[in-house]
Amino acid sequence: MENTDALAKHTGGPDVPELIQEFRRSMDEGFTLERTSAADKARYMRWDGQSDDGKKHDANLPEGNQAFPWDGASDTRIPLVDSIINDCVDMLTTSASRSQLSVSGTEVGDLEPAGAATTLMNWVRNNMHNTLGSESELLGQYMMSYGWSAAFVGWEQQSALKTQTLTLEEVHAMAAQSAPDSLMASLPGMINEPERESEVAGVVQDYVPGMKKWAARKVVKDLRETGQAEFPVPYICRNAPSVTALKPYDDVLFPPETIDLQKARVIFRRQFMSEVELRAKVTDEGWDASFVDEAVQTAGKSLGINDVSRALSALTDSTIERRDNLVEIVWAYTRQLDSNGVPGIWYTIFCPLLSNNEGEPSLFAKHEMLDYAHNEYPFVLFRREHVARRVTESRGVSEIARTWQQEIKAQRDSVFDSTSFETLPPIQVSKRLGLANKIGPAVQLPVTRAGDYQFLQPPSRPPQTAFSVMDAVRQQADEYFGRPNAQIPQVVTQLKQQRMVNQWLRGWTEVFRQVFRLCIQYYSLEELVRVTSAQAAQVISHDAARYDFVLKFNVAELDSDLVKSKLDAISTIATTLDAAGRIDKVKLVDKALRAVAPEAADEMLVDEAAASQKMYNDVKRDIAQMLLGFEASYADASNDPAAGSKMQMAQEIAGSNPRVQQAMEGDEMFQQLMKRYMENLQMGVMQQQNKQIGRIGTKPMQAG
Numbered sequence: 001m002e003n004t005d006a007l008a009k010h011t012g013g014p015d016v017p018e019l020i021q022e023f024r025r026s027m028d029e030g031f032t033l034e035r036t037s038a039a040d041k042a043r044y045m046r047w048d049g050q051s052d053d054g055k056k057h058d059a060n061l062p063e064g065n066q067a068f069p070w071d072g073a074s075d076t077r078i079p080l081v082d083s084i085i086n087d088c089v090d091m092l093t094t095s096a097s098r099s100q101l102s103v104s105g106t107e108v109g110d111l112e113p114a115g116a117a118t119t120l121m122n123w124v125r126n127n128m129h130n131t132l133g134s135e136s137e138l139l140g141q142y143m144m145s146y147g148w149s150a151a152f153v154g155w156e157q158q159s160a161l162k163t164q165t166l167t168l169e170e171v172h173a174m175a176a177q178s179a180p181d182s183l184m185a186s187l188p189g190m191i192n193e194p195e196r197e198s199e200v201a202g203v204v205q206d207y208v209p210g211m212k213k214w215a216a217r218k219v220v221k222d223l224r225e226t227g228q229a230e231f232p233v234p235y236i237c238r239n240a241p242s243v244t245a246l247k248p249y250d251d252v253l254f255p256p257e258t259i260d261l262q263k264a265r266v267i268f269r270r271q272f273m274s275e276v277e278l279r280a281k282v283t284d285e286g287w288d289a290s291f292v293d294e295a296v297q298t299a300g301k302s303l304g305i306n307d308v309s310r311a312l313s314a315l316t317d318s319t320i321e322r323r324d325n326l327v328e329i330v331w332a333y334t335r336q337l338d339s340n341g342v343p344g345i346w347y348t349i350f351c352p353l354l355s356n357n358e359g360e361p362s363l364f365a366k367h368e369m370l371d372y373a374h375n376e377y378p379f380v381l382f383r384r385e386h387v388a389r390r391v392t393e394s395r396g397v398s399e400i401a402r403t404w405q406q407e408i409k410a411q412r413d414s415v416f417d418s419t420s421f422e423t424l425p426p427i428q429v430s431k432r433l434g435l436a437n438k439i440g441p442a443v444q445l446p447v448t449r450a451g452d453y454q455f456l457q458p459p460s461r462p463p464q465t466a467f468s469v470m471d472a473v474r475q476q477a478d479e480y481f482g483r484p485n486a487q488i489p490q491v492v493t494q495l496k497q498q499r500m501v502n503q504w505l506r507g508w509t510e511v512f513r514q515v516f517r518l519c520i521q522y523y524s525l526e527e528l529v530r531v532t533s534a535q536a537a538q539v540i541s542h543d544a545a546r547y548d549f550v551l552k553f554n555v556a557e558l559d560s561d562l563v564k565s566k567l568d569a570i571s572t573i574a575t576t577l578d579a580a581g582r583i584d585k586v587k588l589v590d591k592a593l594r595a596v597a598p599e600a601a602d603e604m605l606v607d608e609a610a611a612s613q614k615m616y617n618d619v620k621r622d623i624a625q626m627l628l629g630f631e632a633s634y635a636d637a638s639n640d641p642a643a644g645s646k647m648q649m650a651q652e653i654a655g656s657n658p659r660v661q662q663a664m665e666g667d668e669m670f671q672q673l674m675k676r677y678m679e680n681l682q683m684g685v686m687q688q689q690n691k692q693i694g695r696i697g698t699k700p701m702q703a704g
Contacts, residue, residue, distance in 0.1 A: 005265065007019075007022070008336060014350070023253065025256075032392065036146055036249055042081050045079065049061045055074060056071065058071045074412070080408055084477060085398075088140070088500065091500065092500070096136045101549070102550050103117040103549055103550075116532040120519060124515060131243065143383070147248075147399065148248060148381065149245065150252045150380060150381050151244065151382065152246055153378050153379070155521075158236070166228065166229050166230075166231070168188070168228065200220045243511055243515070252267065253270065254266065256390070262377055267332075267333045269379075270331075272328055275327070288365055291350075295351040299325060301328070302352075328352060329349065334347075346367065346369050347367070348366070348367045372517070374518075380510045383503065384503070401477055408473050412470065427455055427456065482500060494555055505552070619653065622650075626670055626674055632673065643682075644685050644688070
């Protein structure tokens with residue numbers, strides 16, 4: 001028998017039965033659903049017999065079972081797993097929002113286009129800020145809960161209608177610019193002839209593609225009667241990249257043997273859609289209408305061993321009914337060879353519950369080649385750990401910390417139960433008295449002899465033992481996951497945090513690399529010019545594959561005291577040891593501000609050229625004021641590191657402007673004002689030199 005992969009070659013159409021079989025195998029094999037279910041139970045602290053008051057009750061257990069150790073014993077919930085996941089997600093989302101994205105070229109001549117690419121990506125990133133924030137949190141939650149997650153990177157183009165006004169004057173202008181013998185040239189006269197309304201309406205339909213005949217006739221009538229007409233025209237209201245977080249085994253699936261997501265045989269993306277959404281796809285995206293008619297009949301049903309028509313809510317133990325509402329739709333992305341042996345990616349949209357009978361054609365909504373220029377699956381993998389090569393062999397927090405959480409719960413329950421036992425221990429009652437009377441404060445218990453009532457001695461167990469065990473388990477969890485703890489060396493915690501952040505940012509680096517390729521593919525040259533510049537837009541659009549993307553974030557920057565000490569040390573080095581001027585002061589200021597106030601850095605910082613131009617304009621304005629007889633605004637000479645640059649600019653302006661030179665020779669008031677202005681700048685230069693002398697104890701020779 002020939003052992004061949006049915007998905008390896010593209011044969012002109014999709015093999016839907018094979019895709020359905022692979023979809024089922026991707027869901028069922030590897031105990032994936034059992035793992036995710038166990039992870040959710042641990043995180044959301046679910047078990048049989050729970051009650052809202054956090055106690056065990058016989059009434060909540062199956063008939064014949066009794067609560068242990070007694071009815072009303074403690075059954076507390078310990079959110080250890082949940083708190084670890086949320087703490088890690090806090091770290092991940094913060095690092096994603098505060099990380100610096102840089103693009104570098106692979107050749108010497110790539111410096112300028114790489115800078116333009118960085119500008120473009122920072123602009124895109126800022127425009128997607130809200131979406132990236134929410135999707136970033138979901139990605140982090142999925143990754144930490146289940147061990148891995150994936151992001152879908154695509155491009156969205158949405159059309160809408162807007163009202164456009166056409167006047168008779170505009171029609172005359174268009175006619176004047178047309179060829180004399182063309183239909184458009186005679187259009188103004190035709191509009192005034194009611195009998196030719198249908199003919200003119202046909203011209204209007206050519207002018208506005210997609211307009212109905214009756215709407216075009218109304219436009220002609222309005223132009224004839226009022227001189228203007230309003231009509232809706234389609235326009236692209238959204239043309240931008242999109243990033244969507246996908247939940248493992250629910251939103252995204254692939255064969256369990258997959259090692260590299262970009263080398264997977266097939267990747268499935270699953271969505272549940274309403275009938276309205278499905279039928280809109282027929283008009284908007286060209287889905288097959290007969291497929292939609294059949295698919296809506298499967299609403300509320302799903303393929304697989306888990307009944308997703310009853311989806312367990314993440315926050316409660318209730319279920320959400322999907323029956324008769326949503327339809328399961330799957331996008332299958334496969335990398336296949338065409339007839340010439342060239343690989344490409346095709347995607348097929350199908351409903352896994354619509355399997356065709358033998359001899360009948362398979363039903364699917366759409367099948368075509370993915371037109372993304374990067375020729376990669378539009379998916380990016382995020383893994384919590386790399387302990388094996390298979391994608392799914394990555395453990396989430398729930399899988400690791402589940403038993404630690406149970407340990408703490410057992411100790412907490414024992415302390416509660418011990419306190420209850422000690423507060424009101426069981427009572428020994430003489431048999432002749434029958435049942436014990438009610439016990440309580442100031443209650444009188446009649447006795448005939450000593451010893452009729454006696455409290456049972458509770459077992460001796462210091463509660464401190466339980467607290468010590470709980471503290472030890474928490475410290476173990478903190479050390480493992482890199483959570484701050486006074487008992488753990490800070491360097492150990494930072495190493496764990498930095499590794500987690502590095503893993504996370506590697507995924508986002510790939511996301512932004514795909515986003516960049518899509519921007520170059522779908523943004524027009526005019527849009528690229530508007531964001532970067534004309535020359536840069538031409539360069540970066542030629543070869544979008546030769547740029548390296550880097551996302552960096554140092555977790556130590558979250559420690560404000562450490563950041564301050566580092567900045568002080570760098571500042572000292574820059575002013576005392578950098579005799580060769582190798583430290584770029586502009587970049588130093590940029591780094592310092594981003595470390596101290598990252599949320600305000602982009603608003604406060606301008607590029608070096610813009611900063612220099614602003615300083616030049618300020619000096620020019622000061623000189624212009626003095627020409628009018630007004631005194632300039634003097635800077636604080638004790639703290640003006642730019643005094644030297646300002647003095648040089650003032651001398652340059654004075655030497656190149658004839659009006660200033662004339663005033664220097666014949667205007668005594670201007671001469672005095674200019675003298676004081678230059679003295680202020682000279683004092684600023686001297687103060688900066690004095691600061692350096694105070695630090696190093698001598699005056700450098702180059703300072704004069």
